[in-house]
Amino acid sequence: MSVDSLFIILQESIYALTVFGCFTALAFVKGRQTTTNVILGLYLALLLTLQFPYFDILLDGITSTRDQAIFSIVIFAIFTSVSTWLFSRILPREYSEKMFEGTGSKLALALAGTILILAYSFHALPVTDLVSPGGPVTAIFGSAEYFFWWLIAPIVILFIF
Secondary structure, eight states: OOHHHHHHHHHHHHHHHHHHHHHHHHHHHHOHHHHHHHHHHHHHHHHHHHHOTTHHHHHTTOOOHHHHHHHHHHHHHHHHHHHHHHHHHHSOOOOOOOTTTTHHHHHHHHHHHHHHHHHHHHHTSGGGGTSOOOSHHHHHHOOGGGHHHHHHHHHHHHHHO
């Protein structure tokens, strides 16, 4: 195994573990309902991002591919934030639970959020311009024929937990 391929595997693994860690921290600190709101917000943000008609106008002045990718991700993050806020306003309030109560459910929701972010990273967002594809995470989430199933998996997790 070459140093380059080892670096790609390490980079993708760190990316996946960071996303999972962020969702796990969110689930334990803010609770299951907030994590559910973020997951639902991610679904709505995907729809809004894919149908956003002004990307070409906004990206017109940005010449670097890396800067365009970062700007696109920022737009997605804005849509996600607004969508999450919307869901937090219309869905029931937080469960009254302690930080480590329902640990299995919280970890399952963190996994659901991670699956969504990783699936979006390889199919909807230009994350591959920032993270080198070609490692095990790409092999798992990069196949276009499985994208639909990666979108369904978090819904199943939400239904169960």
